[in-house]
Amino acid sequence: MSSTDFSSQNGAGGPPYANGPSQNPVALQPPGPGYMAHQTPYNPMQAKGPMPPGPGIYNSGPYQPIPPVSSNQALPSQPMLKRPPMGPQHSMTPPQSASPNPGSRIPPAHATPPPVSANNYQHAPAWQYGGTLPMGAPPSMGAPPPMAMPPLRPVGNHMTSSPSLATPQASSAEYRATPPVFHNAMQPLGPPTSLQGYTQQGHMPTPGNGAQVPNSFDHLEMGPKMAGPLPPQQPGPPTRQMGLSYPSLPPGYQNTSAPPTAATMQHPVQPSTQPYSHPQPYQQPSAGPAQLSPSLSGLSLQSQTPEALRVVNLLQERNLLPLGPVTPPTPCLPQDLQKINCHPEVFRSTLTSIPQTQSLLNKAKLPLGLLLHPFKDLSQLPVVTSSTIVRCRSCRTYINPFVTFLDQRRWKCNLCYRVNDVPEEFMYNPVSRSYGEPHKRPEVQNATLEFIAPSEYMLRPPQPAVYLIVLDVSHNAVETGYLDVVCQSLLENINALPGDSRTKIGFITFDSTIHFYNLQEGLSQPQMLIVTDIEDIFLPTPDSLLVNLNECKELVQDLLRSLPQMFGKTMETQCALGPALQAAFKLLSATGGRVSVFQTQLPSLGVGALKSREDPNQRASAKDIQHLSPATDFYKKLALDCSGQQVAVDLFLLSSQYCDLASLGCISRYSAGSVYYYPSYHQQHNPAGVECFQKDLKRYLTRKIGFEAVMRIRCSKGLSIHTFHGNFFVRSTDLLSLPNVNPDAGFAVQMSIEENLVDMQSVSFQAALLYTSSKGERRIRVHTMCLPVVNSLSDIFAGADVQAITCLLASMAVDRSVTASLSDARDAMTNASIDSLTSFRTSVLTIQQPGLLAPACLRLFPLYILALLKQKAFRTGTSTRLDDRVFAMCQLKYQPLAYVMLMIHPALYRVDDLTDEGALNVSERTIPQPRVQQLSVEKLSRDGAFLMDAGSVIYLWIGRNCNPNFLTQVLGLPNYAAVPLNMNMLPELDTAESQRTRAFVGWLREQRPFFPILHVIRDESPLKASFLQNMIEDRTESALSYYEFLLHIQQQVSK
């Protein structure tokens, strides 16, 4: 696949950000023929026309009705559309009407989608692994039968009407014309069902094994690819002969190395048998959400006055922060269902009560979306090995705790409502070793679990772990001293790299030329091969550059020991990053894998060379921020090529100068990589930065990794996805291509309600992540979340999750900053808070009172919005470096919610008087829990010491009159004047105060996958300004104080 294949869809000739930010509804106004308008989701990011910065001239434009348009017509262009409509649009982008459009209707989701030209699917899909398909793979990948329909889902309606799918990204799973085959169903029951304890190493299906199955990914990651609509009660899959007596079943399970007792159900960290030893109360057969009504009605919000709806006058109640962390709301579900619902750290929704209709959602003026942390490190993860992974025959949803069992033999899908047969194997419960209790199976008891996928989930043998390290060795790079750290860290962690006996590794270095390293077994030392023709990169010895780590470990270690010296005296200043990346892509195309790029300057040679676009003199004065979008589409196109070959690129940017992260970051963004940024990195001058880099590297090298992954998000009929946020490539409407997946990546998804959910008590969302583990297993991690459907605005407000809303808005605002402008994004965020509070005031409150009124659950909303406006990504008026700003934007988009919230609204604690009162006990350590303070200078007292946790940075501010006890017992310093201007660590003193403080800081650090630098600050410290910039409630030269902001909002709300 060449990069040009992507150009039509991704707008290579147009706005270079087409796949990402331009999914932002505001940026796209698909006017193409056949485009179907449908009811417009409320989009808080929608600009309201020019919004004056100051209070008083607020224009509430977008919510004023505009004349309805006919459903097949392009929506009228809108004033906020700042760029011409793009060419072929991405399929999942909905129309962006500036107002709810009562005239437009979408066809029902089950309507037959418009016919799809077979031409649309003529390309081999991107993820078909470069022709290494095992024998017996579907022969007709190139020319699928026209019967192969896109999924019969709401998204299908506009998906098929968009020409944008005429690209390889249409998943090949679309091609299948045959119904799913349930494997092994007629064979003796093998591989047994067991939980955890599964240690198959390097499982390599031989051709003809998994390959006999029609397209394997279809089974997993596609929706209904049936040749036609299913009859309502199609006979179930071939199952074991019915009437096969129960005693014949257990032997299948006896194939396990250990009998399926509770002992086989160990969890990695928590080997107790929970939750299985205590079967969850499960109201069989009527526990499914479809039968919720009696219990749910008992929980009606109207019957109580929930705390969430308590009216708060924000102008009066100043101290709104809870004592500890802000906790997400609990969905209003019957307790037995809520108990097994997906954990909010993994999967949560901005609204924990889903509005029945889009128009109701529009009235609430709150964004609807999901936040996911799908590959999070979990201390407890049930792992299931089963010969049959039970999925809905129609929509391919995995059986989950929220399905309904009509009886022992039939279950009803909670996403599409099809009734499915319970396969015979599923009748046996390996946990209780009993028969006839399908609802007690682990799949139905856990909202998060992982399957070991059988061979039909593979298209080729699972790839080995492949790591390629690409290092800038120009003079500038060597000068920073970073090479020592990287090589040392690799040497230290070489045995901890995730992988198995097949793991491969390779190295490329570059300056004005590209250097390869022959590490073939048998050589006495690594052999360096220099390619000077950077215009036409080739691999000098293709077979010996990527070697088996175990077999060639000594050569690899030799290389790592000598690399830092090899370039020690280089005078080469040029840097050919683009050609080096092309070489990396070539080297990894055949296998897929992970590229780790270390870069220290603006690339200056060959393809992808960049020029400085930042003018520091204009930072503060410019009316709007320029150059947030990439200068070239080279990095994006290459990333898409990488994505197609299952290669992800992680970028480590260590630099003291502008590097154009907006351009370089595309290489990671579209290949599902990560970006790390260490401004002002220098081995001597920035020891704190070096420590941070070392710690991050260790985590990076040793954390879990999934290869050749895809993630699909399914939701109940009536709901649809319209925008994704994060690092990935969107392969089809609900499928993300993730060449690598890591445990620290977060995703956000905007949703819309396409069909009224009138008859539904609840809806469900399911995220399925199929990946190859570093040990070569295909695994599927499945998360399912169930939420109630409500039909009143007050219920919607009562379920609002202010943190999730804030994070989703932040992602949307990043897109908007790039596609429109930063000022547009800022206005849109402000408007989001105004609109929702206006809606609350006018539609929910029955008694009008003076003041700025918010429901308790949204009381922090204006504060968080103000915090976003002052966040590095979005702030104005201060001298924020462009790369710093762009990096903050990257973080807002791909970090999980917990870390994003700290970036937006840091936590401030007083720490000079820490006590053990209310302390946590974590593995026999006592962790003090000081209360969270408001972010205002008023809260800092000069006789104290305050710790501010801003996510990736922790500040410890020492007051001028700080308690001498703290100075001596914690800092080991005689007095205030002795506090160094650059102090980055706490001494290990044998005092109770020191232990408490270090325990607290250590505990904060442990909870995130990156290493926050600690800065001890006093009045004279250069970083004092950064610390004070986080005092969100205070006024700054260019931004309102919290109170002023509230007054501004009140003025708008009361209009």
Ligand SMILES: [Zn+2]
């Ligand atoms: Zn279904």
